[in-house]
Amino acid sequence: MRFTHIYVEERAAGYPLAKEIIGKLPDAVIVPIKHYKDVFDRKKQDVASQKDHNSLIIAVRDGNRVFEGAPVCQSFGYQHFYYASSMMNCPFDCEYCYLKGMYPSSYMVVFVNLDDYVRDIDDMSGRRPMYLCASFDTDLLAMNSLTGHADFWKELARKNDDILVELRTKAAPEITDNIANVIYAFTLSPEEVVSKYERYTAPVSARINAAAKALENGAKVRLCFDPMIKIPDYKEAYKKLIEETAAKIDLAKLTDVSVGTFRISADYLGKMRKAYPDSEIAWYPYAVKDGVAQYEPETDKEMQEYVCALLEKHIGREKIFTWN
Numbered sequence: 001m002r003f004t005h006i007y008v009e010e011r012a013a014g015y016p017l018a019k020e021i022i023g024k025l026p027d028a029v030i031v032p033i034k035h036y037k038d039v040f041d042r043k044k045q046d047v048a049s050q051k052d053h054n055s056l057i058i059a060v061r062d063g064n065r066v067f068e069g070a071p072v073c074q075s076f077g078y079q080h081f082y083y084a085s086s087m088m089n090c091p092f093d094c095e096y097c098y099l100k101g102m103y104p105s106s107y108m109v110v111f112v113n114l115d116d117y118v119r120d121i122d123d124m125s126g127r128r129p130m131y132l133c134a135s136f137d138t139d140l141l142a143m144n145s146l147t148g149h150a151d152f153w154k155e156l157a158r159k160n161d162d163i164l165v166e167l168r169t170k171a172a173p174e175i176t177d178n179i180a181n182v183i184y185a186f187t188l189s190p191e192e193v194v195s196k197y198e199r200y201t202a203p204v205s206a207r208i209n210a211a212a213k214a215l216e217n218g219a220k221v222r223l224c225f226d227p228m229i230k231i232p233d234y235k236e237a238y239k240k241l242i243e244e245t246a247a248k249i250d251l252a253k254l255t256d257v258s259v260g261t262f263r264i265s266a267d268y269l270g271k272m273r274k275a276y277p278d279s280e281i282a283w284y285p286y287a288v289k290d291g292v293a294q295y296e297p298e299t300d301k302e303m304q305e306y307v308c309a310l311l312e313k314h315i316g317r318e319k320i321f322t323w324n
């Protein structure tokens with residue numbers, strides 16, 4: 001990924017990781033700043049054009065760094081479900097991404113005080129076994145060669161066997177390790193959705209191949225058919241996707257599969273609509289229930305049941321998790 005500028009917080013500049021990242025981006029213009037929010041939280045930023053002229057912010061994260069999982073997210077049956085935010089924003093540009101409604105800026109932020117995250121997790125020792133989504137508001141595996149954050153969370157998992165770390169991605173990384181409590185979650189969408197709505201992500205065939213190799217190497221692998229997008233011929237598209245996936249991967253060997261239709265906080269959707277007036281996804285007439293914008297309940301049910309039925313031909317129902 002190309003960054004034109006790197007904004008570096010004064011207090012972050014001395015961290016070895018900050019120096020390492022800056023060293024890998026020799027062409028970017030370095031701009032010292034007092035606090036990352038001075039840049040990230042500015043009002044009236046053009047979040048759409050920032051995606052094409054991206055800058056990186058290197059900062060220290062104060063306050064909360066590990067959060068309870070949101071109700072719109074799949075907890076996979078874990079009582080203690082958390083997510084960590086060691087980076088904000090994503091190198092990819094999915095039209096349906098909730099980050100577009102969540103953050104005032106599209107600039108990526110990398111936090112370099114990773115030791116503080118270790119302390120936070122240590123302080124949560126009463127909340128185990130813990131399911132921790134580390135790649136939540138970003139794609140850590142896609143950025144790992146620059147930031148090393150995916151490696152950091154894997155190492156944390158290695159030292160804490162009562163924490164299951166999930167690294168979710170729309171890239172096609174080569175996974176060579178097989179740590180028992182790290183789960184690699186590959187999000188799969190039909191080619192029609194990838195080419196139209198998932199800008200800069202890896203082709204779905206490459207993601208399937210990467211997942212197949214990870215599984216062969218003994219890693220824990222999850223496939224996520226989530227979010228499902230209601231394209232006009234979604235039945236045919238998802239049927240083809242699942243057939244192609246099953247041809248490459250023995251789905252019964254997966255740790256599990258997640259299925260969920262697109263949903264987003266109504267508040268974020270409002271912000272997305274303002275920032276992206278031409279977005280088909282943002283302007284779909286969703287139903288709003290309990291503050292969550294989603295497809296009509298019948299559509300929602302039909303889509304999830306359809307995909308679950310296709311998957312059940314290859315994997316036990318107990319391994320298929322659906323949203324709501």
Ligand code: SF4
Nearest residue numbers: 090092093094097170
């Ligand atoms: S890969 Fe995920 S986090 Fe990144 S833009 Fe797409 S939906 Fe958002």
